[in-house]
Amino acid sequence: MNKSKRVIMLEFNELCPPLMDKFIAEGHLPHFKQLRDASECFITDAGEEVKNLEPWIQWITVHTGLSYKEHGIFNLGDGRELASDSIWDVLSKKQMKSWVCGSMNVNYDAKKLRGIVLPDPWSKDVEPSDDAFKPYFNFVRANVQEHTNETFKLGLKEKLSFLMFMATHGLSYQTVKAIIQQLLNERKDSNEGWKRATILDRLQWDVFKHTYKKEKPDFSTFFLNSAAHFQHKYWRHMEPEKFVMKPDSSELSIYGNAVLYAYQSLDHVVKEALAMRDDETAIVMCTALSQQPYTKADAEGGKLFYRPHDFNQLLSELQLPGVVKVSPVMSEEYHLVCESEAAAEMLEAELAEFTVAGESLFLIRREGSDVFSGCCIHHDLDRGTDIERGDQKAAGFYDIFYQADSIKSGMHHPDGLFWISTPKAHHKVHKEKLPLTSVMSKVLNVLPVETAR
Template sequence: MAPRKVLMLEFNELCPALLDRWIASGDLPHFARLRATSDSFVTTPDVEDSALLEPWIQWYSTHTGLAYDQHRVFHLTDGARAPHTDIYRALIAAGRTVGSFSSMNVAPFASPGSFFAADPWTEQGDAFPPALNTYNRFVSGQVREYSNASASTGLADQANFLAFLLRHGLSAGTVSAIARQLASEKLSDPRLSYRRVAILDRLQADVFCALYRRQRPDYASFFINSTAHLQHSYWRHLDPEAFTVRPDADEIGVYGDAIRFGYRAMDALLGRFMTLAERQGALLIFMTALSQQPFLRHEEMGGQHFHRLHDIEGFLDRMDIARLSVDPTMTHQYMARFETTAQRDAARERIAALRMESGRRLFDFADKAEEEAQLYFGCQIATRTEADATVIDDATGATLRFGELLYRIDAIKSGRHHPDGALWIRTGSGVRHAGQASILDVFPTLLDHFGLGMPEGPERRGSSLLPRLGMQRAAA
């Protein structure tokens, strides 16, 4: 008998403790039903160093079964070029069909009967089938520039995006949700625009479900990040007593329910995916990779703020920096690519010449390997900085206004990563396991489920969880 198909839901950074809280209060009925019919685990990451507790590292470890010290994929854009065998390639090599829809830091693939859409931060026009590029490129632009009021999308791109959605699963429910969202911003409070992240999730689900029903791959993953974003931005509104810098009553009135809103929106999507998996006869797995907790560093200086370039291309042109390409990645960071390492080094030196009057450099850098002609950089000014603050260019002696180059993102960082994650496998058992599982166990568990052995290459340190699953697995 062929193994059951698997539908993997990657709901990034949902917190086991908040899931417990809001399941108990009745806010998350679908999560409650899923946990009651699943083997559920709290997961541990593959690293102890908090600097490595990043989703683009942890999801890459999950997808490959390799720990960070084995794969060394450190940046969000590294996974697309890394050579390791991940679950998608392992299954394709065994003649299976797969789908990856926005899963983080996955290398692109193109295989008959399969589909691939990169995560919004690493999108390079390499979707498969190629028609997905219309959708993925538009979404990527919106996600990367969501905070930038000066960024705009042309009418032609908007029209192409809408036409794509109409042909690829746009639902009446999503259209209605868009109308309600816009009405709430206009008639109630424009600050409720933070809830637009749930609209993107609905659009993602519409397109994914249409693809999934049409192609019915043996294994497919679906990734969304909206609630992780809300937690990073609004944890101090959820739990103001934990912070020194506390929002006022007006802000709490607007944003105090933002995180619970995100969980409830994901709960509604989960109900949809549970129905999809049941109708397609697929085993449903829910995973978060890691979670979050209050971010309390920098409270003494007013909390950590982020500043972002108005126009990354215009900035590099202004600095006379030639490059092959440059892309925003996360929040205040960018990845630039060059023809040669000499060009990379010259670009770093030129950007490093910018400093505040205090002497603090405007940008910091995360070095790549010496042989790679790439530069990962971001604004390192974490204190609230006004637009008229002076920036000095040591290369030319010129002075600039801070606001000419950068703008401040409104939200103060409030959440940071926590090592605990959730892994629920819908076996029908309802067993809540006391012992933790490693994220490195997921790769061998999936291979075991499909009757496959480990690929050649570095030894995988995880173990299959199948022997630990409840007795009702066969009947689930």
């Protein structure tokens, strides 16, 4: 394989090989086509059971070369517990600089890191390696974690800190124009709000470009989740014929092209990445896994998700003591960090007492002083439904929870895309699937690194 001095790794979570082929063939993704046609192309295999197909598990595999059984990290937000070296750790030992922008479930050694790490917005304990990035990180994390909560509002101080950060970290004219256009579109039509996720993508890309040009890293990652999010929500609008529960005509007119829109937004990122690279830079694209239609629950009304209106209210109304921090992650799940392991054991027992119409209310997984939890009811409930503790009413269900997002439409699939484009590479499609555990060594083999581990 041809060597390059630098690697830009585009981490586009859960893009699907069949959809990529379809959209390219239809002419919708000219820059993905340009990258693919100058790449060695692999389909990766996550090599895991269905229950272990989660991006926060697979991205650790990408970054470490270890299977889930070997790295042992199951929950989103638990990246801090990773005991093995990731790509940037290996490169730091070789005195090579990394710029890790938004990668999922990461860990790093602050004393040994050469470069900058900006964690994903679901991070529980891992903070940006450079405090200058905290205003941006805190703003994005709050908006991503609470994007389904219509009552959530950020304070003026946080908004101003974010704006000051963006003004000095690459905010582009094109992004400002896109923001203004999005707001105008929403004023004309309130149904345009779903496109906001791609605005965050633009902001993240501006920050990535600015920092990349300033730091000149040997290795960089750029992670985006918007397409995965749209696939989970809107696959049934893209291919309604595959679902029992079909969207009505008004929903189809609004969301029918949502997944394609997400891929086209990423195509713009690919265009700019191709324009950034020089004769000594390789571009790698990886998706870790992909998705497929989720039809399993349609006969029962579809799979729904419920989140608390307010976490302080959840703790006080249900009288759950000992929690010192709540860290929301994706969908309905969150970490309840307790003041001690004993407090976590007590919380675990108390959460198990809550039911709704005879069903357990909470998912519960405890590790030390951390209880990973969330509402484990995924079907429709009547408005007058109560939460019970033993034989006593604890609260009204909808007083504590609201239905987040729409009916689940996409589920994970073990196949993923992995393309390597070095300046002198020729297009080659590998017929045999590549184990996801081999991605790390493939990436390191592109760089001038003597030993992979």
